[in-house]
Amino acid sequence: MHEGEAGLRERKKRRTREQIAAAALELFSARGYHATTVADIAAAAEVSERTVFSYFPSKEDVLFADHLSLEQGLAEALDGRPPGTPALDVLREFVVENLSRFDEQARIRWQIVRGDELLLAHQRARQAALGELIARAIAADLGERPDDLRPQLVTAAVIAAFTATYEHRFRARSRTASRAQAVAVVDEAIEFLRGGLDAIRAYPRPY
Amino acid sequence: MHEGEAGLRERKKRRTREQIAAAALELFSARGYHATTVADIAAAAEVSERTVFSYFPSKEDVLFADHLSLEQGLAEALDGRPPGTPALDVLREFVVENLSRFDEQARIRWQIVRGDELLLAHQRARQAALGELIARAIAADLGERPDDLRPQLVTAAVIAAFTATYEHRFRARSRTASRAQAVAVVDEAIEFLRGGLDAIRAYPRPY
DNA sequence: ATGCAAAGTTGCGTTTACTGCAAGCTTTCG
DNA sequence: CGAAAGCTTGCAGTAAACGCAACTTTGCAT
Numbered sequence: 001m002h003e004g005e006a007g008l009r010e011r012k013k014r015r016t017r018e019q020i021a022a023a024a025l026e027l028f029s030a031r032g033y034h035a036t037t038v039a040d041i042a043a044a045a046e047v048s049e050r051t052v053f054s055y056f057p058s059k060e061d062v063l064f065a066d067h068l069s070l071e072q073g074l075a076e077a078l079d080g081r082p083p084g085t086p087a088l089d090v091l092r093e094f095v096v097e098n099l100s101r102f103d104e105q106a107r108i109r110w111q112i113v114r115g116d117e118l119l120l121a122h123q124r125a126r127q128a129a130l131g132e133l134i135a136r137a138i139a140a141d142l143g144e145r146p147d148d149l150r151p152q153l154v155t156a157a158v159i160a161a162f163t164a165t166y167e168h169r170f171r172a173r174s175r176t177a178s179r180a181q182a183v184a185v186v187d188e189a190i191e192f193l194r195g196g197l198d199a200i201r202a203y204p205r206p207y
Numbered sequence: 208m209h210e211g212e213a214g215l216r217e218r219k220k221r222r223t224r225e226q227i228a229a230a231a232l233e234l235f236s237a238r239g240y241h242a243t244t245v246a247d248i249a250a251a252a253e254v255s256e257r258t259v260f261s262y263f264p265s266k267e268d269v270l271f272a273d274h275l276s277l278e279q280g281l282a283e284a285l286d287g288r289p290p291g292t293p294a295l296d297v298l299r300e301f302v303v304e305n306l307s308r309f310d311e312q313a314r315i316r317w318q319i320v321r322g323d324e325l326l327l328a329h330q331r332a333r334q335a336a337l338g339e340l341i342a343r344a345i346a347a348d349l350g351e352r353p354d355d356l357r358p359q360l361v362t363a364a365v366i367a368a369f370t371a372t373y374e375h376r377f378r379a380r381s382r383t384a385s386r387a388q389a390v391a392v393v394d395e396a397i398e399f400l401r402g403g404l405d406a407i408r409a410y411p412r413p414y
Numbered sequence: 415a416t417g418c419a420a421a422g423t424t425g426c427g428t429t430t431a432c433t434g435c436a437a438g439c440t441t442t443c444g
Numbered sequence: 445c446g447a448a449a450g451c452t453t454g455c456a457g458t459a460a461a462c463g464c465a466a467c468t469t470t471g472c473a474t
Contacts, residue, residue, distance in 0.1 A: 156363045197399070
């Protein structure tokens with residue numbers, strides 16, 4: 001298992017996974033999510049229906065296939081930050097750096113997700129998963145537990161900022177100016193958080 | 208159709224609805240959500256399986272049957288506030304007033320929901336529905352659109368505060384002191400929000 | 415009160431997501 | 445090369461959810 005070279009097996013698996021995800025995205029985009037059956041996806045990706053479920057636990061997970069790498073990237077950025085660096089700073093940088101990853105594929109996914117209550121719920125669940133990572137880091141900064149109030153508040157606001165930036169970018173009419181706009185949105189969100197944290201820093205903890 | 212008196216039809220419908228919800232909650236609590244089929248619920252409530260689906264669009268909606276009234280209550284409180292009253296004040300009062308509604312039934316539901324990723328996602332979706340109401344009110348306060356950044360940020364934080372309070376109450380060891388604790392949590396959350404809002408009040412809006 | 419219309423209930427059939435199992439094929443490695 | 449491990453697939457089965465048509469109950473007007 002030499003790390004550098006991926007075996008044939010590994011490569012095939014990755015390719016199949018991508019085929020399934022790509023075929024699914026195309027079909028969802030063309031016919032809509034609900035009008036596309038798993039059988040359709042399997043046929044388009046030239047695998048059996050059963051195989052689709054061996055790669056993805058559910059149909060919804062096919063749509064959100066690459067959220068995993070985003071999650072891993074964020075985890076690394078947060079866990080690997082130099083001691084003393086505030087989590088908020090890492091988050092700001094991470095969001096700004098990953099703006100370019102909100103590319104064409106993400107735009108298509110957004111078109112599919114935005115209209116569907118069920119898919120929006122699933123997306124929120126994904127965001128909540130990110131939230132747990134963030135809460136852990138913020139809690140460490142504050143010397144509290146991840147499920148205490150302050151980490152939860154800050155985390156929720158961070159997610160909201162993330163989401164707002166994300167949606168903002170897809171709503172933006174002028175594509176060229178949108179990156180600067182997005183950074184401004186992020187900065188304002190961070191400002192909001194700092195203000196809020198300052199306001200409760202001296203607050204007693206009666207619970 | 209004299210408003211004051213509910214006809215036999217209406218009363219029967221309400222009773223059936225409650226029977227289904229109650230039977231379901233009991234079964235979910237005893238055997239777990241996934242181990243309980245809709246057929247089980249129908250049998251316990253003494254209606255046909257098909258009827259369950261005529262009352263509730265999905266199995267999950269049976270579990271969250273009474274979220275609707277909470278939603279309506281909040282909508283009334285927000286829409287009916289005297290002009291000039293900040294939405295944050297209404298929210299604080301609403302949360303504190305409704306603490307007592309987090310009663311035995313809600314505690315059981317929490318036990319069912321807490322362990323299941325799917326149900327947690329559904330609950331988050333419900334919370335997001337509340338969020339839209341809140342965002343509208345906050346946006347009106349700020350003179351912005353509901354999907355602008357600031358309303359979204361404040362809304363997310365409000366939801367987080369709501370959730371933290373909710374969970375806090377069910378985690379609380381000492382039942383007697385928990386109400387005072389909960390109020391303290393709410394107050395700190397509101398303080399956080401005010402601090403954040405102050406911090407960005409003078410902020411330019413470059414987008 | 416009686417009969418008609420509207421509303422509610424039910425059974426039946428179907429689709430679709432998803433799971434377990436066992437048999438067959440492919441890659442890997444000794 | 446040949447055994448072992450890993451993948452893919454078909455098959456059978458479960459459960460949620462929907463549409464439809466028949467049947468029952470309720471409300472209402474005469």
